[in-house]
Amino acid sequence: MPPAVEKLLPGWWRAYRSGWLRADVLAGLIVAAIVIPKALAYATIAGLPVQAGLYTAMVPMAIYAFFGTSRTLSVSTTTTIAILTGTALTQVVPTGQPELLPTAAATLTLLVGGMLLLAGVLRLGFLANFISEPVLVGFKAGIGIVIVVDQLPKLLGLHLPKEGFLAHALSIVQHLPETSLPTLGVAVATILLLVAIERWWPAIPAPLVAVAAGVGLMAALGLKDQGVSVVGTVPTGLPEFHVPSLQLARDLFADALGIALMSFTETIAAGRAFQRRDEPVPLANRELVATGLATLGGACAGAMPAGGGTSQTAVNTVSGARSPVAGLVTAGMAVACALWLAPIIGAMPNATLAAIVIVYSVGLVEPVEFARILRVRRTEFVWALVAAAGVVLLGTLQGILVAIIVSLAALAYQVTDPPLLVLGRKRGTNVFRQQSAENPDDETFPGAVLVRPEGRIFFANAERLAEKMRPLIEDPSVKTVIVDLRAVPDIEYTALKMLTDAEERLGHLGIALWLVGMNPGVYDVVSRSALGQRLGRAGMHFNLEQALQAYQSARG
Template sequence: MATWRRVRIAPEWLFRYEKPWARADVLAGLTAAAVVIPKALAYATIAGLPVQVGLYTACVPMLIYAFIGSSRPLSVSTTTTLAILAANALGLIVPSGDPAMLAAANATLTLLVGAMLVAAALLRLGFVANFISEPVLVGFKAGVAIVIVVDQLPKLFGIHFTKGSFFHNVGSFVAGLPHASASTVALAFLTLAALVLLERFTPRAPAPLLVVAAAIIAVAAFGLRAHGVETVGAVPAGLPSWTAPDLSLARKLWPDALGIALMSFTESIAAARAFSRNDEPMPDANRELLATGLANAGGALFGAMVAGGGTSQTAVNRQAGARTQLAGIVTAIIALAVMLMFAPLMALMPHATLAAVVVFYSVGLFSPAEFRAILKVRGTEFVWALTACAGVVLLGTLEGILVAIVVSLFALAHQASNPPVYALRRIPGTNVFRRASSRHPDDEAFPGLLLLRPEGRIFFANAQRVAEQIRPLVRESDARIVVLDLSRVFDVEYTALKMLIEAEQRFSANGMALWLAGLNPGVLATVRRSPLAATLGEARMFYNLEHVALKYQELVARGDALVSRR
């Protein structure tokens, strides 16, 4: 219930609003609307929904989030990823595309997404966002970009075919190229060229709005529909009507809704954190779950599609000067004005132009630079990114999410089950110990003393692996005393303690000794509660490696038998 208690009747930013922010918020909201509205219309077509659904999504969820969300600049409508996931789910449920059935299925899917996010907020599951690693998310987004571009190619070229798997769609597109509409291709590529030039030379200009307006004017002025250019068609004017979900579809839609909910939250919290300023409250993950959940649930009842925070539109909102969620309210009001006054103009909007807008902004999801950066740092994680990308392309978007989650969890399990263990030496003239390496041949070793440092938590899943790494180091060293420096170990579980007890018994049987050093208070308390403490006694547990070195040198000076070779 703590999550609910933090929701006030008025939002947090309103209590602390400063008058000078108003002009910046209004201008940012107007600028963001110029980007959000054309993209929302395009994303509705990706999902196979009527274009006016994009307007509803740019209005209702945006308003609800503004009064509940914790991120001041986050712009909440829909995104390319969510649109393609919705298309996958709705296409399976309503393959015929019947408008009434599609509206009910969309309302059900969006309501399920909202309910799942709200439930996750009540269960305080905000930490789940941290379970998808960045390389896997990079790969997933790249896969989504590829799927979206292939999905939009028919609209760019004026080609029609029955859609299927990724390779089927590619093959059908290539086969249909001889039947492409020259006028449609010309308009699509002029749109893309205009977007590139506007972004390159006037990055602050509302590029999507300008190209959409120009395309509408061109259709009306030159009669492009008579030359094969397909347009959106009639767009109903007026406020969105109440849309009742069909709960009988919930059983079929819940797996897709779960994947969409995960991606909505992941994208939203990532964008919220990325564009948060130092002088603003940090976005709260559980509050974001609640806000996006209610935004989806509310939007579902008024014809909106699945919603979430978009990175590109949030970037525009922030760069345009947004200080609070008032900017989002302004954007929603502009969307409402378009519904009421400018809907007839939407009928002339070419599908090719919308597809070009989608492709232009979707390509940014595929970032070769990010892949190169991952490869430069860690080849293994580069493979994870490629796996996630291939999962989306070859298996589908929902299955790609599952692949991404499985790969992330596998990566986590792999890292947790393989903690490093390495031998240490001392830098001459200091009390600093570092990993033994041929690059530092002058580092000091202590004959008969082996210093080992494991890192990370030692528990049942990796205790055996730690033991396997220690054994060869002990065999190669001919040491009489083995010291485990546990300063980098934050927790030791029962299985690991049992392993240490068994190791001490083997060492003792071979005339060797086990010492421990650098135990943090938690690990020390755990050791003292086990039989190992009685075996070692305080004499064989040390504050740090420097104390170990001093004790060892005392034993050597006394000629103690423990450090003498047999």
């Protein structure tokens, strides 16, 4: 193999051991039994023919295996990506014309892949950290609610036009008397079967069993004659290439950007979540390149935008996969389905697919996780609710924007309102800690106020710190303010000027300002400033203990 090509391949490829092959093949077969039925269901969420899901489990999975850095990540598509794709395609092909839909899907997938690849080349992997965990929990919960409501008509045998979330939910309620009981029966039986297998026989591939049962019921009971709809004709053979449209690319650009962000966020989250201790950490920028190439390849083969799935990666890990060779096996099974099993897939009830989607989408709503967030921090619980409401009320793609805005607002709130601790000393020690009712015996020092700001001090939070300090010096007995900067990694010019002005104002009031505990970088900045010249060595101390000794000596 040429050295240039070998350099592009991930480390696992060069370190592969022959003893891993059996485990990888077995894991790949197990994952295929789960991924392929779910991929078919996800295609229906996106409003695409079911074979699009099959192609997504085929091409992106194989390409990622050669370029990804996670050894067990399983890449096809996810519930979130599917519904975002469906929302985007509905905007440009509102009536779902069969002649336009493949072109629109290819254009969207190509855009998403190109954006992921470009982001990887530009080393923008750090952007995945701009959506906080509570906001992501809320976003996924909103997605889960939207998917369940979207699939309910198929579960009930209703044929309703797609509308906004609230209008769609109201329409379902109004048309409940028109429910097809045979269709509902198939759906309920599928849900019970899935839940039972997941609960009592988790080693069995539940989606595969559900699909087989649905096809068997249709044939044995003649349910098609009773109004139970089926998937219909699924083309046999390998996918065809569809030429993307430049006009549609302009219309889909913003949607593709949101899907690319969510694809990468889910991919890196799944890769890191199931990383074994003896495996290297997935590299964010390489993952962007890998999923970008995988999605670009899928665009040429009728696939949907791709990303790493949490549930299928979990199955891959538990099944013993040691490398992406397991993904190659899963992709090979998808090829076999496309070549030989298409007629069986076409006989599957739509209600079965809807039931599979609902069962695996309900898991996106995690009440326990909401409760944990609320128990730790109420503010972040509110952010999670806002993100969920943004998806439900505004739409999924707009929900991404809401999630990002909420995350950035949360970040801004945290950095612009840094903690300012008023300190006391634990009696008989040199331990300084925040004054509280729990420690009433801690020492305080008449005429001195000890404060400790935490975090970087810069233009956005300097004034807020000043506001917090003002009430502390209103006591006429205060003669010295000692600011412990050991928890401040950096201080910016605006903040330094604020401290300089504060020192001048305090000086006019007969109050001294001392700085202590500065790291070398902060000390260097302060010493070169006008504040450093005003304070001199007498106003800057190594730590609080030394500062208090100097203060007590000055007071006699």
